[in-house]
Amino acid sequence: MSKLGVGVAAVLLSVSSVQAQEIPAYAFKNVTIHTHDGKTVEKASIVWRNGSIEAVGTNVTVPFDAKTVDGGDSLHIYPGFIDGYSEIASPDMKRDNSRVERPGEPPYDKAGIEPQRSPFAEVDFKKKDVSDAKKAGFTMAAIGLKGMMLPGKMDVYYLAGDDAQANLLESDIAQKGAFKNSRSVYPSTLMGTIVKFRQLWADASALQVKQKNYQAEPSKFSDPGRDEVLEALYPVINKEQPLFFEVDEKEDVERVIKLKNELGFNLVIVSAKQAFRYADLLKKEKVPVLVSLDLPKEPEWKAEKEKAKKDTTKVEKPVPADVQAFRDKQWAAYADYVKNLKSLYDAGLNPGFTSYGLKWKDFAKTIETLKEMGLSESDLLKSLTVNTAAVLGLNDKVGKLEKGFSASFTVTSKPMFEKKSKQVYQVVKGELNDVN
Numbered sequence: 001m002s003k004l005g006v007g008v009a010a011v012l013l014s015v016s017s018v019q020a021q022e023i024p025a026y027a028f029k030n031v032t033i034h035t036h037d038g039k040t041v042e043k044a045s046i047v048w049r050n051g052s053i054e055a056v057g058t059n060v061t062v063p064f065d066a067k068t069v070d071g072g073d074s075l076h077i078y079p080g081f082i083d084g085y086s087e088i089a090s091p092d093m094k095r096d097n098s099r100v101e102r103p104g105e106p107p108y109d110k111a112g113i114e115p116q117r118s119p120f121a122e123v124d125f126k127k128k129d130v131s132d133a134k135k136a137g138f139t140m141a142a143i144g145l146k147g148m149m150l151p152g153k154m155d156v157y158y159l160a161g162d163d164a165q166a167n168l169l170e171s172d173i174a175q176k177g178a179f180k181n182s183r184s185v186y187p188s189t190l191m192g193t194i195v196k197f198r199q200l201w202a203d204a205s206a207l208q209v210k211q212k213n214y215q216a217e218p219s220k221f222s223d224p225g226r227d228e229v230l231e232a233l234y235p236v237i238n239k240e241q242p243l244f245f246e247v248d249e250k251e252d253v254e255r256v257i258k259l260k261n262e263l264g265f266n267l268v269i270v271s272a273k274q275a276f277r278y279a280d281l282l283k284k285e286k287v288p289v290l291v292s293l294d295l296p297k298e299p300e301w302k303a304e305k306e307k308a309k310k311d312t313t314k315v316e317k318p319v320p321a322d323v324q325a326f327r328d329k330q331w332a333a334y335a336d337y338v339k340n341l342k343s344l345y346d347a348g349l350n351p352g353f354t355s356y357g358l359k360w361k362d363f364a365k366t367i368e369t370l371k372e373m374g375l376s377e378s379d380l381l382k383s384l385t386v387n388t389a390a391v392l393g394l395n396d397k398v399g400k401l402e403k404g405f406s407a408s409f410t411v412t413s414k415p416m417f418e419k420k421s422k423q424v425y426q427v428v429k430g431e432l433n434d435v436n
Helices: 005-017 126-136 190-216 250-263 280-286 300-310 321-338 340-346 359-370 377-384 384-389
Strands: 023-032 038-050 054-055 067-072 076-079 081-084 138-144 151-156 167-178 243-247 267-271 287-293 352-354 409-410 424-426 431-434
Touching: 023 054, 076 377, 081 126, 081 352, 081 384, 126 138, 138 167, 138 424, 190 250, 243 250, 250 267, 250 280, 280 340, 287 340, 287 384, 321 340, 340 377, 352 384, 359 377, 377 384
Parallel strands: 023 067, 023 076, 081 138, 167 243, 243 267, 267 287, 287 352
Antiparallel strands: 023 038, 038 054, 076 409, 138 151, 151 167, 409 424, 424 431
């Protein structure tokens, strides 16, 4: 281990051993700060207290009561990344193969309609995908449960310890939605699912009116009763919560936007792997978007071609014209998907990030590929921080290394997106966390 590594480890050990004594403040000095918009500030300091950043910059006086780490101009600090739509910590879906007496009128849960479900009751922060996200630089995630057309609510959590209650930042920020169906019961088709959304909105709206009338004049109106599923939709119907909707293809985006305009709810498009096909529509409708970085695999011939170039002992064989034409089309299609995020910036949008569909082991390679295909580091950082925070309605609390914001950031040995960069550790809501 280097002298710097030994020094940092010693400081961290001393910090952890006295945390119970409630250290008033913490600080890093002589570090490079990487801001949310890609700017760098060298020889800087950052001070935090009670979970919030107190000062950051080059003219910071570290307070006498701060437990301080001297980075020796070798450490880099990035704002903690935010996953705007995640299923980490969520239990796997349970398959229910039991028969339904009336498939055309199944119970809500059998049809995948469970908007009353709360992640808080089911998430498990001991799952490996949580530690994988932390190792990728993420300090916060909006988490929902796995499911079908309406699988439940979404909460925002810090990615700290194992205690869900201690990690919770905001509850019930949104509902999850998708054009997913069970196949075995109604709605078992795309059109049936769309009709079911309309019916649920009508039923929930009617029940809400009946309940208000009964509460105002119980002697005049009969008690309409309760329905936890329909009542869970009230915040979306009343535009108090958005509906985060998983969708990729242009036709499905058009369908859900039509539903949004017809039923009158706030919409966030999630995944959007083909957003390059409908960026103008998203801009016109002013629909926020959280983009998945689940990229297609590079064509096999591309890797083989690169390998052949490096082997000076072999002569590269000419490619037939028809094969080359096919490869050109294949590469152009692949490039469209890889440049998807960039295309939204080019269209004047501010896309956020979702880990939906992404394998964490591929994250570093994906970032490298995006940069090779023209995405700037500043735009990448904005998607991983402030843009996602804005979609979640938390842009005044998280996503920036500025005074008053949550002390949630990642410390690395080199610039984060360089090869062989390693995390030294993370700070999440002001707490030191070992992710190794």
